[in-house]
Amino acid sequence: MVWSVPDTTIRAKLTQTLKPEHLEVINESHIHAVPAGSESHFRVLVVSPQFEGLSLLQRHRLVNETLREELSSCIHALAIQAKTPQQWSSNPSLAKSPPCMGGSKHDNTITEKLKAGRD
Numbered sequence: 001m002v003w004s005v006p007d008t009t010i011r012a013k014l015t016q017t018l019k020p021e022h023l024e025v026i027n028e029s030h031i032h033a034v035p036a037g038s039e040s041h042f043r044v045l046v047v048s049p050q051f052e053g054l055s056l057l058q059r060h061r062l063v064n065e066t067l068r069e070e071l072s073s074c075i076h077a078l079a080i081q082a083k084t085p086q087q088w089s090s091n092p093s094l095a096k097s098p099p100c101m102g103g104s105k106h107d108n109t110i111t112e113k114l115k116a117g118r119d
Helices: 007-018 057-067 085-090 110-118
Strands: 022-026 041-047 077-083
Touching: 007 022, 007 041, 007 057, 041 057, 041 085, 057 077, 077 085
Parallel strands: 041 077
Antiparallel strands: 022 041
């Protein structure tokens, strides 16, 4: 069983809903302990005027709500950077994910667990 959501789906939904001035969608599945071919761990950077006046929590909720279907089915992990255009212009950087500690790397039953979690 391979979890998979194309980054184009994430990009399209965030673009349609948040009308970002800048958007980066990075598939980080390859640095995590997941089955080969999985597309389930992502980092997104969204720069949108819609974030003006919102707390960081409110911004993350907007992103999560936009990707609700994918988060409930095929996205296992989503790292979010949600910035206003002013924040982005003063610090145009994308955070890096820490190295995977291999959580499920030594668990021989992970494929069955992933399948059971999606049934």
